Amino acid sequence: MDLPDSVVITEEGPREGFQIEPGPIATADKIALIDALSACGLRRIQVGSFVNPKHVPGWADAEAVMEGFTAREGVEYSALWFNEGGLKRALAFENKLTLAGFISLSASEPFAIRNLNRERLGQLDAMRDYVRVHRQAGVPIAKIIVMAAFGCNFAGDVSPAKVVETVADGLAIAREAGVEVRDVSLADSMGWATPRRVAAAVGAVRERWDDLRIALHLHDTRGQGIACAYEGLRLGVTAFDAAVAGLGGCPFAGQPGAPGNIATEELVLLCEEMGISTGLDIEALIEAGRLAERIVGHRLPSAALRSGTLAAFRRRAA
Amino acid sequence: MDLPDSVVITEEGPREGFQIEPGPIATADKIALIDALSACGLRRIQVGSFVNPKHVPGWADAEAVMEGFTAREGVEYSALWFNEGGLKRALAFENKLTLAGFISLSASEPFAIRNLNRERLGQLDAMRDYVRVHRQAGVPIAKIIVMAAFGCNFAGDVSPAKVVETVADGLAIAREAGVEVRDVSLADSMGWATPRRVAAAVGAVRERWDDLRIALHLHDTRGQGIACAYEGLRLGVTAFDAAVAGLGGCPFAGQPGAPGNIATEELVLLCEEMGISTGLDIEALIEAGRLAERIVGHRLPSAALRSGTLAAFRRRAA
Numbered sequence: 001m002d003l004p005d006s007v008v009i010t011e012e013g014p015r016e017g018f019q020i021e022p023g024p025i026a027t028a029d030k031i032a033l034i035d036a037l038s039a040c041g042l043r044r045i046q047v048g049s050f051v052n053p054k055h056v057p058g059w060a061d062a063e064a065v066m067e068g069f070t071a072r073e074g075v076e077y078s079a080l081w082f083n084e085g086g087l088k089r090a091l092a093f094e095n096k097l098t099l100a101g102f103i104s105l106s107a108s109e110p111f112a113i114r115n116l117n118r119e120r121l122g123q124l125d126a127m128r129d130y131v132r133v134h135r136q137a138g139v140p141i142a143k144i145i146v147m148a149a150f151g152c153n154f155a156g157d158v159s160p161a162k163v164v165e166t167v168a169d170g171l172a173i174a175r176e177a178g179v180e181v182r183d184v185s186l187a188d189s190m191g192w193a194t195p196r197r198v199a200a201a202v203g204a205v206r207e208r209w210d211d212l213r214i215a216l217h218l219h220d221t222r223g224q225g226i227a228c229a230y231e232g233l234r235l236g237v238t239a240f241d242a243a244v245a246g247l248g249g250c251p252f253a254g255q256p257g258a259p260g261n262i263a264t265e266e267l268v269l270l271c272e273e274m275g276i277s278t279g280l281d282i283e284a285l286i287e288a289g290r291l292a293e294r295i296v297g298h299r300l301p302s303a304a305l306r307s308g309t310l311a312a313f314r315r316r317a318a
Numbered sequence: 319m320d321l322p323d324s325v326v327i328t329e330e331g332p333r334e335g336f337q338i339e340p341g342p343i344a345t346a347d348k349i350a351l352i353d354a355l356s357a358c359g360l361r362r363i364q365v366g367s368f369v370n371p372k373h374v375p376g377w378a379d380a381e382a383v384m385e386g387f388t389a390r391e392g393v394e395y396s397a398l399w400f401n402e403g404g405l406k407r408a409l410a411f412e413n414k415l416t417l418a419g420f421i422s423l424s425a426s427e428p429f430a431i432r433n434l435n436r437e438r439l440g441q442l443d444a445m446r447d448y449v450r451v452h453r454q455a456g457v458p459i460a461k462i463i464v465m466a467a468f469g470c471n472f473a474g475d476v477s478p479a480k481v482v483e484t485v486a487d488g489l490a491i492a493r494e495a496g497v498e499v500r501d502v503s504l505a506d507s508m509g510w511a512t513p514r515r516v517a518a519a520v521g522a523v524r525e526r527w528d529d530l531r532i533a534l535h536l537h538d539t540r541g542q543g544i545a546c547a548y549e550g551l552r553l554g555v556t557a558f559d560a561a562v563a564g565l566g567g568c569p570f571a572g573q574p575g576a577p578g579n580i581a582t583e584e585l586v587l588l589c590e591e592m593g594i595s596t597g598l599d600i601e602a603l604i605e606a607g608r609l610a611e612r613i614v615g616h617r618l619p620s621a622a623l624r625s626g627t628l629a630a631f632r633r634r635a636a
Contacts, residue, residue, distance in 0.1 A: 003514075110635070151628065156635035191625060195548050196321075196592040220541075222628075223584035223621040224591075227545040230513050258625035266541035273542075274514040303541040303619065307509060307576035310469065310540075317428070317474035 006277040007238045009264060010044040010215075011037055013292060014065075015080055016261055017247025019049065019058040021296050027061045029295040031068040036288040037244060038072040041280040046078045047097075050086035066093045084133045091137060100142035101134040103127050103173055103181065107166040108152035111189065115147070124169055131177045143183035143215070144170035149201055151192020158192070160204035167205055167212070183213045185241070188228070191221020191258065195231035202235050215239035218262045220246060220301065225262035226270055233276065242267045245289035246301035263302035265289055273310065282309050324595040325556045327582060328362040328533075329355055331610060332383075333398055334579055335565025337367065337376040339614050345379045347613040349386040354606040355562060356390040359598040364396045365415075368404035384411045402451045409455060418460035419452040421445050421491055421499065425484040426470035429507065433465070442487055449495045461501035461533070462488035467519055469510020476510070478522035485523055485530070501531045503559070506546070509539020509576065513549035520553050533557035536580045538564060538619065543580035544588055551594065560585045563607035564619035581620035583607055591628065600627050 014034050018025045034047050047069060053060035062079070071077060076098040079090050090099055105127065106112035109120050118126060131141055146166045151158050167184055174181040186201055202214055216232045218225045218240070229240060241261065248260035265285045268278045289305045332352050336343045352365050365387060371378035380397070389395060394416040397408050408417055423445065424430035427438050436444060449459055464484045469476050485502055492499040504519055520532055534550045536543045536558070547558060559579065566578035583603045586596045607623045 151631075152635070153631045154635055156632040192628060194588060194591045220621055221625045222587055223538075223544055223581060224588060226541055227548040227588060230545040230548065259621045263541060269540055270512060270542060270545060273512045299617075301621065303538055303577045307539045310510060313469075313471045314474040317470070317472055 003233050003274060003276055004236055004238045006279070007233070007240060007271055008043060009267060009278055009280065010046060010078075010239070010241045011042045011244060011264055012046045012241050012261060013037065013243035013245065013247040013264065015046040015048050016243050017245075017292065017296075019056050020248055020260065021058065023297070025058065025295060027064045027068065030061070030065045033244075033288065033292055033295060034065070034069040034077075036284075036291050038070065038075055039281075040284045040288055041278075042075060043279065044076045044078065046080060048079050050079060050081040050089040052085075062089065063092070066096060071096050083130070087133060087137060087139065091139075099139045101130060101139055102143055102145045102185075103131065103141060103170040104145040104147060105166050105170050106147040106189075107158045107162045108148035108155040110154035111148040111152045114154055115189075120169075124173065127170070127173050128176070131173055131179060135177055135179070141174060141177075141179045141181055143185055144174070144181055145185045145187055145217070146170070147187050147189045148192075149186040150188045150194075150197045151190065153190045160200045163201045164204050164208050167209070171209075182211065183215060183239075185215040185217050185239075187217035188219050188225075191219040191224070193218060193228045194224055195227050198228045198231045199235060202232070202237065213239065215241070217241040220259040220262045222258075225259075226266055229262060229267055230270060233271070233274075240267060244285060244302075245292040245305055247292055247296075259301035263289070263300075263304060265304040266302060269304055269309065283311070321551050321592060321594055322554055322556045324597070325551070325558060325589055326361060327585060327596055327598065328364060328396075328557070328559045329358075329360045329562060329582055330364045330559050330579060331355065331561035331563065331565040331582065333364040333366050334561050335563075335610065335614075337374050338566055338578065339376065341615070343376065343613060345382045345386065348379070348383045351562075351606065351610055351613060352383070352387040352395075354602075354609050356388065356393055357599075358602045358606055359596075360393060361597065362394045362396065364398060366397050368397060368399040368407040370403070380407065381410070384414060389414050401448070405451060405455060405457065409457075417457045419448060419457055420461055420463045420503075421449065421459060421488040422463040422465060423484050423488050424465040424507075425476045425480045426466035426473040428472035429466040429470045432472055433507075438487075442491065445488070445491050446494070449491055449497060453495055453497070459492060459495075459497045459499055461503055462492070462499055463503045463505055463535070464488070465505050465507045466510075467504040468506045468512075468515045469508065471508045478518045481519045482522050482526050485527070489527075500529065501533060501557075503533040503535050503557075505535035506537050506543075509537040509542070511536060511546045512542055513545050516546045516549045517553060520550070520555065531557065533559070535559040538577040538580045540576075543577075544584055547580060547585055548588060551589070551592075558585060562603060562620075563610045563623055565610055565614075577619035581607070581618075581622060583622040584620060587622055587627065601629070
């Protein structure tokens with residue numbers, strides 16, 4: 001079995017996880033989770049969003065969170081924003097955060113209309129502006145994110161050709177701005193991916209561009225997320241997003257109660273148990289996941305949280 | 319991608335699911351779930367256990383359940399038992415049930431001691447008696463079940479060589495009794511399987527015996543179950559056990575709250591979305607899963623239960 005030796009996991013729990021919770025999450029709890037995650041061996045943690053508090057009230061305290069967490073050596077902390085206002089707020093933390101912009105485009109136009117209130121040309125215009133503003137501020141554009149890359153609750157199936165077209169749109173925007181982008185993230189925003197769709201989309205992008213690095217942002221909406229991650233590993237993908245305890249989900253997908261992102265500890269278990277190094281301390285990660293559950297006050301989707309690691313059983317058996 | 323055209327799924331929810339629940343489940347509810355499952359296109363449903371009510375009080379009403387459900391044309395209904403007493407009780411329903419015995423052996427001796435109160439030689443003796451009693455009653459021995467085929471909470475890792483040894487033990491018992499057995503089920507009783515371990519165990523059994531048909535009985539204890547099922551499909555496995563809504567689990571595994579069997583609807587989703595026919599009506603299955611949740615009175619692990627099928631979104635999008 002030809003699998004990669006190691007992968008890099010970007011933890012998105014703090015950012016993705018709390019915005020979907022109905023109740024307010026205390027700033028101190030957000031900070032506590034980030035600090036717990038910093039001790040798990042993660043190299044990349046997305047810690048918050050600089051977004052309009054009117055639209056995402058759960059991140060009204062972004063500044064306080066950025067000030068409050070303790071940055072750990074060797075960990076890259078990132079944040080998300082969608083416009084110039086957000087960028088400006090993020091720039092105040094350029095010493096603590098690794099600032100980078102993303103060209104985010106939906107492969108499904110109906111999703112873009114619902115989620116971003118923009119159709120395809122509107123998306124492209126907005127991203128041109130976004131890239132220009134980042135260039136002016138000296139903030140790099142790190143990657144192209146293809147949302148709804150495997151299917152869409154509002155459009156149905158999304159073809160690999162549509163994914164290729166969306167990546168091409170993103171590359172064109174980068175090129176026009178004189179920016180080189182080598183990383184593409186295929187995001188299963190609404191849980192449509194299957195291993196077969198992952199293989200088809202990754203294959204189509206690779207066939208067109210053999211120099212792009214592909215990352216997978218998978219959701220476990222229908223229980224297929226870890227199987228899709230496994231297919232990614234088989235295809236040699238080495239960059240994945242995940243959220244501790246399975247925090248999060250897409251607030252625009254219209255499926256209350258459905259799991260969101262794949263759980264970091266389940267992805268780590270998949271990798272480590274197959275000999276693929278993640279650099280993560282899975283037991284510390286499970287403890288962080290339990291902290292996340294205490295913070296949100298309800299069960300989170302991760303099965304590994306309840307069953308514990310195999311290592312613990314191996315020690316007991318030895 | 320070279321995947322099978324179709325698979326056969328054995329539904330074990332009614333049998334596996336209710337024995338682990340703390341409270342008593344009403345006989346009428348068990349019957350209602352079986353009847354709901356019968357309408358989903360399943361060809362095989364395991365409907366109950368004839369086991370000692372002192373050990374498994376949840377199945378003290380096995381006779382009443384067998385009498386109560388409505389057998390549907392084209393569906394094979396099976397039950398489980400472990401000894402002559404159980405067999406005799408099952409024989410009373412030979413017109414309604416497809417009676418068959420299984421040579422069940424644990425690949426992990428510590429699991430057998432905990433779960434069955436028997437070490438290896440004790441297991442073999444017990445299975446010899448079991449096969450003899452079935453032969454005398456004219457009940458066929460359908461398959462060999464290898465429990466703990468991928469790892470064990472009490473023994474740690476279980477090697478493919480141990481799986482082969484266990485299958486060899488089972489085949490020897492069958493041969494001594496003049497019985498031909500062609501089916502082997504590899505059971506991940508405690509959620510240790512990964513795709514790599516599935517490939518190793520299936521490969522080792524196939525290398526030794528090229529005429530055995532391998533089935534997989536997977537648990538989702540650590541969120542790896544559907545990824546393992548996908549690996550099984552890749553290897554050409556076409557027989558799987560599953561439990562609607564993810565009912566069940568192993569009462570002896572010592573992990574309260576951890577998921578049990580892979581959820582039938584998540585397995586069906588994996589298969590059907592990749593073009594592998596299951597013959598099942600996934601929307602009816604999800605309704606049956608919701609009935610199972612109402613019956614047990616708490617959330618069951620299946621993600622697909624909450625998110626619904628993709629077909630529903632496709633219809634809406636069209």
